[in-house]
Amino acid sequence: MTYTLSQISKTLNLDFNGNDIEIDGIHTLAEASSSQLSFFNDAKYAFQLPKTKAGAVLIDSEHAKLLPVSTIALITDEPYLKLAYASKLFAHTLSTVSEAPKMGSDCDIDESVRFGSGVVLGENVTILAGCYLGDHVSVGSNTILHPNVTLYHGTKIGRNCIIHSGTVIGCDGYGFAHTKQGEHVKIYQNGNVVVEDDVEIGANCTVDRAVFGSTVIRRGTKLDNLIQIAHNCDIGEHTLCAAQVGLAGSTKLGRNVVMGGQSATAGHLEVGDFSTIAGKGGVTKSLEGGKTYAGFPAVEIKVWRKMQAALMRLVKNR
Known part of the structure; x- marks a missing residue:
C-alpha cells in the first residue's frame, strides 16, 4: 500500500x-x-x-x-x-480467502489445515490437525507444526523447526497511544516474526509480530511451554528459556542466554551473551554477558545470596 x-x-x-x-x-x-x-x-x-x-x-x-x-x-x-x-x-487487510500452498516434495498436511494466500512450504513439512497459516507465511523444510498452531500473516519459519500445540506466532504486539482524554488508540503492528533454523517452541507460547521490522528468534533457540515473547524482541542463537518466561518489547538477548522459569525482562534492554537469569529473576536494566543473575531487580547471584543471608540474619535477630 x-x-x-x-x-x-x-x-x-x-x-x-x-x-x-x-x-x-x-x-x-x-x-x-x-x-x-x-x-x-x-x-x-x-x-x-x-x-x-x-x-x-x-x-x-x-x-x-x-x-x-x-x-x-x-x-x-x-x-x-x-x-x-x-x-x-x-495494516494488513484480513481475508477469509484460502489458497493451496506452494509446497515441496513429501509434505504431510492434515486435511483440516487452513491456508491463506501465498503460503510457501519447503520439503518434508508436517502440519497436523487444526493449524492455520495466514497470508504469505513460509515454512522451511523438515519443520513440524503440531495440532492447532497458528501462524499469522507474514510469519517466516526456518528449517528443522518444531512448534508445539496451541502456540501462536505473529499475533499483534501490545501497543497503544493515548489521547489527552485517556483513551487508548491501537498502534497497528505491521511487522512480522522470523524464526530461524533448528528452533523448538513449546506448547501455548505466544510470539508477537513487530510494530515494524521483525521479531526474531535466532538459530538453535529452544523455548519451553507458556512463554511470551513481545514485539520487536531479538532472541540470540542457542538461547534456552524455561516455562513462563516473559520478555517485554524490544528486549535483545545475546547468544546462549539461559532464562529460568518465570524470569522476565523489562523492555528496551539487552542481556549479554552467555548470561544466566535464575528462576523468577526480574531484569530491569541491561546486563553484562557471561554472568549469572538472580532476584528482583536482578543482580549478580553472589550479591543476591549475600542479600538473602543478610535478610535472614535480620529476621532471626528480631
Missing part, C-alpha cells in the same frame, strides 16, 4: 511544506528509508534526527530543525498518537 504524503497529512489533520512524495510504510528513525514515514517522541533519540533517511517525520516544532533537508517535517504536539492513526493505513 502506497499513499501520497498529502493523503496521509489529510488523514492526520496536519499540514506540511515540501514535495508530495509517496510513502509505502512506517519505520524507526534509524531504519526508515526515503519512501517511509517515521516519528519522534523521545528526546533520548534526538541524536538520530540529523542522520535519518525517512521521507517524512511526525515531530514537534522544537526538534524539527534537527532533521536533514531531505526529510519533511509533519509538525504535531502528539507525534506518537498521530503514528497510531497512520499505522492503520498500512
Whole structure:
C-alpha cells in the first residue's frame, strides 16, 4: 500500500511544506528509508534526527530543525498518537480467502489445515490437525507444526523447526497511544516474526509480530511451554528459556542466554551473551554477558545470596 504524503497529512489533520512524495510504510528513525514515514517522541533519540533517511517525520516544532533537508517535517504536539492513526493505513487487510500452498516434495498436511494466500512450504513439512497459516507465511523444510498452531500473516519459519500445540506466532504486539482524554488508540503492528533454523517452541507460547521490522528468534533457540515473547524482541542463537518466561518489547538477548522459569525482562534492554537469569529473576536494566543473575531487580547471584543471608540474619535477630 502506497499513499501520497498529502493523503496521509489529510488523514492526520496536519499540514506540511515540501514535495508530495509517496510513502509505502512506517519505520524507526534509524531504519526508515526515503519512501517511509517515521516519528519522534523521545528526546533520548534526538541524536538520530540529523542522520535519518525517512521521507517524512511526525515531530514537534522544537526538534524539527534537527532533521536533514531531505526529510519533511509533519509538525504535531502528539507525534506518537498521530503514528497510531497512520499505522492503520498500512495494516494488513484480513481475508477469509484460502489458497493451496506452494509446497515441496513429501509434505504431510492434515486435511483440516487452513491456508491463506501465498503460503510457501519447503520439503518434508508436517502440519497436523487444526493449524492455520495466514497470508504469505513460509515454512522451511523438515519443520513440524503440531495440532492447532497458528501462524499469522507474514510469519517466516526456518528449517528443522518444531512448534508445539496451541502456540501462536505473529499475533499483534501490545501497543497503544493515548489521547489527552485517556483513551487508548491501537498502534497497528505491521511487522512480522522470523524464526530461524533448528528452533523448538513449546506448547501455548505466544510470539508477537513487530510494530515494524521483525521479531526474531535466532538459530538453535529452544523455548519451553507458556512463554511470551513481545514485539520487536531479538532472541540470540542457542538461547534456552524455561516455562513462563516473559520478555517485554524490544528486549535483545545475546547468544546462549539461559532464562529460568518465570524470569522476565523489562523492555528496551539487552542481556549479554552467555548470561544466566535464575528462576523468577526480574531484569530491569541491561546486563553484562557471561554472568549469572538472580532476584528482583536482578543482580549478580553472589550479591543476591549475600542479600538473602543478610535478610535472614535480620529476621532471626528480631
